Amino acid sequence: MPPSKKAQSPSSGASASQGMSPPYRQGDAATAASEAEAADLSLSLSASFSKAEDEELTSLSWLHESTDLLNSFSHSGLRSVSPLQDPDGQHPRSPSSSSPSPDDPLLGDPHSAYDLAAGANRKPPYSFSCLIFMAIEDAPNKRLPVKDIYGWILEHFPYFASAPTGWKNSVRHNLSLNKCFKKVDKDRSQSIGKGSLWSIDPEYRHNLIQALKKTPYHPYSPGLATPSTSPPTLPQTFHHSPPLWSGSPLFRKNGGVLLQVPRGVIQNGARVRNQALFPVIRPLPVSPVGxxxxxxxxxxxxxxxxxxxxxxxxxxxxxxxxxxxxxxxxxxxxxxxxxxxxxxxxxxxxxxxxxxxxxxxxxxxxxxxxxxxxxxxxxxxxxxxxxxxxxxxxxxxxxxxxxxxxxxxxxxxxxxxxxxxxxxxxxxxxxxxxxxxxxxxxxxxxxxxxxxxxxxxxxxxxxxxxxxxxxxxxxxxx
DNA sequence: GCCGAAATAAACATTC
DNA sequence: AGAATGTTTATTTCGG
Structure with missing residues (x-):
């Protein structure tokens, strides 16, 4: 393809994945939670994880319940952080390209990271794979035709409504190329018209979950701040945070108010301190922790x-x-x-x-x-x-x-x-x-x-x- | 500068 | 036939 064409692409060079480098800024009041709170949380998490043991991985319910728990934790003295935004409002800034500014209107706003208004003109921070994953996960049967995947993305990310049509190609490209997705055997799913149903390959499902855990909005993404400059706020075990999306059981369960964003809008999972959703993460020996x-x-x-x-x-x-x-x-x-x-x-x-x-x-x-x-x-x-x-x-x-x-x-x-x-x-x-x-x-x-x-x-x-x-x-x- | 990851574009094939 | 879908290849971008 001629390079000139590439240059003309409005979206060229602004990949979502690249925006996924941790665009976070750490809050300054993160150490407010008390020791007692931590202890309580610890107990609660233990209970939650114990319960999780009895659940199957085929459902993310364990994840969402833990999210709920940790969400409450997040309101107990930890400050939210928000992704930074490019001056053009299109893409999150990477921490390397930005310096924390106390004047940043987004700082500390727990709901501005990716809200409805921003979502309309800002590229989602999720990779196409994550988007597809969320779409399929949101489907009752955990399978969707391409057309419905388009629809889901459009519905939840208004950005794509006005985006160049190439994104559909990218979706298809991902479906085909990504081993995490597999076509449902058409013999079992006739009468869906053209094309096949797509589902998540269970074998790779947790890989996708891990990808989601890397939501760029997570305030404690490793690239955010160096330990030396940031006081210990959240445990190391809180390092990855799966996002919630509107279709998630937890979100639904809470009537969409869990994270206080308009229903139907992708929630910025980064605001949720749900690091311990993945309780088998083994804490690594790190520098002194609180x-x-x-x-x-x-x-x-x-x-x-x-x-x-x-x-x-x-x-x-x-x-x-x-x-x-x-x-x-x-x-x-x-x-x-x-x-x-x-x-x-x-x-x-x-x-x-x-x-x-x-x-x-x-x-x-x-x-x-x-x-x-x-x-x-x-x-x-x-x-x-x-x-x-x-x-x-x-x-x-x-x-x-x-x-x-x-x-x-x-x-x-x-x-x-x-x-x-x-x-x-x-x-x-x-x-x-x-x-x-x-x-x-x-x-x-x-x-x-x-x-x-x-x-x-x-x-x-x-x-x-x-x-x-x-x-x-x-x-x-x- | 290299590498990895992901996006993007496009050509082509297949299916409806 | 044409559109939608699916596959593959090539290229670009950007962060680490």
């Missing part, structure tokens, strides 16, 4: 202990705190993918965060914790399936990460059969052992398997005996 943090961590610790006591039970999706690994749901190779459908691993499988000790930065990685990943082979396989650096363009056409991670899969799949449809090739690729011969990756695999294998084995053992579990955990932490 008592609130400690309280939450204590709560999480309890949850973790209980969760490991019953490993077969539900365990909410883990969110790695590693910014790189977790940067997108697609790059974070789905742990379940690791074990592939044939392994029987599903969303209910336990996942552990492997904490790689580093003087510079901890790099937890998601490793499925089940019988399939307790061996060095499994860990090595996990590593070997990671996309190799430098393969991006040379390995073939790619459209980014959604596309990019599937890119790797696809390219591998392509070697299997160029004649099969893309997604069938993917499926075939999953069954085929990885062919990575990259020595560097093997070395990395060795390193990681040591960490992952040791930990996974430990956990496996501890799953058998509650007593052993506690001891192993202690040993692990030491």
């Amino acid at each position: 008592s609130r943090t400690s309280a939450i961590r204590s709560s999480l610790g309890d949850y973790l202990s209980r969760g490991q006591d019953s490993p077969s039970r539900y365990s909410p999706p883990l969110c790695s705190e590693d910014l790189q690994d977790d940067h997108t749901y697609s790059t974070a190779k789905s742990p379940s993918r690791l074990c592939s459908p044939s392994s029987g691993l599903d969303d209910d499988d336990d996942i552990i965060a492997v904490e790689i000790q580093s003087d510079v930065k901890p790099e937890p990685r998601e490793i499925p914790l089940d019988s399939h990943i307790t061996s060095a082979t499994a860990a090595a396989n996990y590593i070997s399936q990671q996309p190799l650096r430098g393969q991006r363009r040379s390995s073939g056409p790619g459209a980014g990460t959604l596309a990019g991670s599937s890119l790797w899969t696809k390219n591998r799949a392509r070697g299997i059969s160029d004649t099969l449809p893309l997604k069938k090739r993917r499926a075939a690729a999953v069954e085929k052992p990885p062919e990575s011969d990259d020595e560097e990756m093997k070395e990395a695999a060795g390193s990681l398997l040591h960490l992952a294998g040791v930990r996974a084995c430990l956990n496996n053992i501890t799953n058998r005996t509650a007593k052993g579990q506690k001891e192993q955990k202690d040993a692990l932490r030491n």
